[in-house]
Amino acid sequence: MPELTPTIGAFVSIEKGRLQNVMDALKAAGYTLVGPTLDEGAIVYDEIEGVADLPRGWTDRQEPASYRLQRREDDAYFGYVVGPHSWKKFLLPPRRTLMRVVKKEGAFVVVDEEEPAPRYAFIGVRGCEMQAIHIQDRVFLGGPYQDPGYRARRQQAFVLAVNCTEPGGTCFCASMGTGPEVGLGYDLALTELDDIFIVEIGSELGATMMRETDWRPAGAFELQQARDALAEARRNMGRQLDTTDLPNLLYKNLEHARWDQVADRCLSCGNCTMVCPTCFCQDVLDVSDLKGETFERVWVWDSCFSIDYSHVHGGNIRPHTRARYRQWLTHKFASWIDQFGVIGCVGCGRCITWCPVGIDVTEEIDAIRGEV
Amino acid sequence: MKAPKRKIKPEKRTKPKLAVIKFTSCDGCQLSLLDAEDALLDVADAVEIAYFVEARDRRLPGPYDVTLVEGSISMPEHIEQIQEIREQSKFLIAIGACATAGGIQALRNWRNVDDFVRMVYAHPEYIDTLETSTPISEYVQVDFELRGCPINKHQLLDVVTSLLIGKQPRTPTYSVCMECKRRGTPCVMVSKGVPCLGPVTQAGCNAICPSVNRGCFGCYGPMEAPNTESLGQHLLDIGAAPGEVVRLFRNFSGYAEDFRLASDAFEEMMA
Numbered sequence: 123m124p125e126l127t128p129t130i131g132a133f134v135s136i137e138k139g140r141l142q143n144v145m146d147a148l149k150a151a152g153y154t155l156v157g158p159t160l161d162e163g164a165i166v167y168d169e170i171e172g173v174a175d176l177p178r179g180w181t182d183r184q185e186p187a188s189y190r191l192q193r194r195e196d197d198a199y200f201g202y203v204v205g206p207h208s209w210k211k212f213l214l215p216p217r218r219t220l221m222r223v224v225k226k227e228g229a230f231v232v233v234d235e236e237e238p239a240p241r242y243a244f245i246g247v248r249g250c251e252m253q254a255i256h257i258q259d260r261v262f263l264g265g266p267y268q269d270p271g272y273r274a275r276r277q278q279a280f281v282l283a284v285n286c287t288e289p290g291g292t293c294f295c296a297s298m299g300t301g302p303e304v305g306l307g308y309d310l311a312l313t314e315l316d317d318i319f320i321v322e323i324g325s326e327l328g329a330t331m332m333r334e335t336d337w338r339p340a341g342a343f344e345l346q347q348a349r350d351a352l353a354e355a356r357r358n359m360g361r362q363l364d365t366t367d368l369p370n371l372l373y374k375n376l377e378h379a380r381w382d383q384v385a386d387r388c389l390s391c392g393n394c395t396m397v398c399p400t401c402f403c404q405d406v407l408d409v410s411d412l413k414g415e416t417f418e419r420v421w422v423w424d425s426c427f428s429i430d431y432s433h434v435h436g437g438n439i440r441p442h443t444r445a446r447y448r449q450w451l452t453h454k455f456a457s458w459i460d461q462f463g464v465i466g467c468v469g470c471g472r473c474i475t476w477c478p479v480g481i482d483v484t485e486e487i488d489a490i491r492g493e494v
Numbered sequence: 495m496k497a498p499k500r501k502i503k504p505e506k507r508t509k510p511k512l513a514v515i516k517f518t519s520c521d522g523c524q525l526s527l528l529d530a531e532d533a534l535l536d537v538a539d540a541v542e543i544a545y546f547v548e549a550r551d552r553r554l555p556g557p558y559d560v561t562l563v564e565g566s567i568s569m570p571e572h573i574e575q576i577q578e579i580r581e582q583s584k585f586l587i588a589i590g591a592c593a594t595a596g597g598i599q600a601l602r603n604w605r606n607v608d609d610f611v612r613m614v615y616a617h618p619e620y621i622d623t624l625e626t627s628t629p630i631s632e633y634v635q636v637d638f639e640l641r642g643c644p645i646n647k648h649q650l651l652d653v654v655t656s657l658l659i660g661k662q663p664r665t666p667t668y669s670v671c672m673e674c675k676r677r678g679t680p681c682v683m684v685s686k687g688v689p690c691l692g693p694v695t696q697a698g699c700n701a702i703c704p705s706v707n708r709g710c711f712g713c714y715g716p717m718e719a720p721n722t723e724s725l726g727q728h729l730l731d732i733g734a735a736p737g738e739v740v741r742l743f744r745n746f747s748g749y750a751e752d753f754r755l756a757s758d759a760f761e762e763m764m765a
């Protein structure tokens with residue numbers, strides 16, 4: 123071991139099994155590890171104990187409306203892409219209690235029950251997902267009104283990222299400029315080669331977590347192998363999207379016939395927005411006990427595909443699926459830019475895979491572009 | 495939904511009177527109320543349970559402030575009974591797939607009921623039944639419908655609470671998929687090819703069936719603006735036989751209009 127902690131920006135190699143040492147260091151530092159693991163029929167994100175819980179030797183075959191697990195011929199630790207879950211599950215849980223109000227001696231008292239935010243170490247964050255987190259940072263931490271719950275969870279999250287060397291069938295991160303290599307913001311980033319992981323040190327904290335791990339500086343040949351693998355991945359994207367002038371393309375085609383065609387297929391089920399790592403819409407419910415003495419204000423994931431969502435004073439502004447689908451697509455690829463200064467899609471492909479009828483955003487945009 | 499304007503104080507002797515009435519059904523929805531355990535004591539505290547045969551012998555006459563009606567209308571005498579109950583009830587809530595859609599027994603509506611009667615009963619002449627099994631709303635005005643087979647006790651308590659404290663009940667009308675995704679269940683249709691009615695069915699059950707690896711069979715009835723045609727076509731595309739699609743739609747809430755039209759359309763396709 124040449125030195126105790128590697129420097130920021132350094133590329134080092136570790137034997138694959140050593141990843142457990144990194145995880146142990148994270149656990150010792152008080153982190154709860156969450157990462158990919160096998161559930162019924164899919165790779166999901168959940169609490170894990172260590173490398174043994176990773177879906178080693180598995181891969182996922184993804185197409186519109188189809189996801190199948192498959193055994194790999196090797197025993198790669200990260201030989202799959204993204205599944206139905208995303209990290210927003212942890213940073214922005216599907217259900218949160220925002221506050222509780224109780225009746226005490228005839229008066230209502232707000233009981234601020236902000237639970238201490240868990241300290242998560244995210245294991246296996248992909249390039250598209252890193253960018254999705256940056257996008258949600260803008261939504262929840264940009265501007266004058268910040269979400270304190272999101273801020274607390276986000277600030278103390280550790281990110282162990284993974285570069286993708288085998289894109290999935292619905293991935294188009296290369297078109298969106300978010301992958302297959304992870305951009306900035308991680309503490310450590312892995313590239314998996316046959317026998318080793320190359321680890322890039324992204325932060326002081328990341329360097330510290332390498333202290334107990336037997337590492338050595340990565341060799342020139344290994345680095346070249348990693349670069350080649352990423353270049354190869356970029357050529358093998360499952361899908362592509364021409365992003366030229368997207369906002370104008372969509373704004374100029376708000377009455378395009380394609381919206382009617384897609385509305386015939388779309389179920390307005392909301393799956394695409396639920397799986398999308400950047401969608402943030404929510405509903406706020408007040409739940410009371412029968413006696414009217416305890417109230418909870420609860421936050422749940424909502425979607426612009428639900429009719430209530432578009433109900434404003436005087437009526438519903440998007441009464442038909444055509445308008446709701448158009449809202450989703452134009453928000454992601456156009457008005458998001460006006461709103462947050464960045465495009466709302468990272469090219470992860472989840473909305474394509476998990477749409478029950480396989481509606482493909484890249485195909486819809488192509489169709490609109492093809493006609494103009 | 496119209497709710498009382500002011501909170502009704504449970505301490506007062508003027509507790510609202512609650513009745514629970516049953517027609518053709520399995521009692522499962524009433525059991526959801528009994529199953530509410532601690533909350534049931536609060537209910538008993540907040541309202542006067544005037545008529546609830548499943549729970550107690552005492553039967554107080556109407557009028558009732560709130561009446562929960564379980565079961566479908568399937569016998570001739572039901573018609574008069576439900577009209578009487580309507581007159582006796584300020585606020586009438588139909589609970590469950592039977593009361594809101596006719597229930598599984600509405601499968602008879604596609605056949606000649608006399609054939610069933612002859613097949614099933616040793617003395618068909620003793621049986622006096624309507625040709626159809628239909629929801630309560632077919633005969634009287636219903637103030638609120640709570641779906642499900644059985645209903646969800648949290649939804650029931652929310653509706654009762656809403657009436658008591660004068661707030662809007664929250665009974666979402668969007669898809670089961672929304673709840674499925676919130677609980678993190680990998681979609682059974684996408685990951686296993688299991689036919690699922692979740693994308694056209696109203697939420698409320700918290701996606702129980704997909705969470706145990708089964709497709710949703712639509713017991714909460716059609717969601718807001720369901721696209722049954724697209725889903726049915728997709729099921730055919732992934733290899734389901736038309737008969738399967740018909741059977742899927744024609745299930746616990748099969749007689750609800752959108753599902754009924756869908757099963758009829760796919761049946762026609764088979765012919």
Ligand code: SF4
Nearest residue numbers: 398467468470471473
């Ligand atoms: S719009 Fe689709 S591809 Fe883009 S980030 Fe969301 S889920 Fe991924």
Ligand code: SF4
Nearest residue numbers: 395401402403426453
């Ligand atoms: S696409 Fe719809 S659900 Fe997603 S952020 Fe935009 S409005 Fe919200």
Ligand code: SF4
Nearest residue numbers: 388389391392394477
């Ligand atoms: S695009 Fe697909 S996932 Fe999204 S609402 Fe329509 S059918 Fe559901």
Ligand code: SF4
Nearest residue numbers: 671674681682690692
């Ligand atoms: S399993 Fe069924 S309810 Fe769940 S997301 Fe898939 S289609 Fe929807």
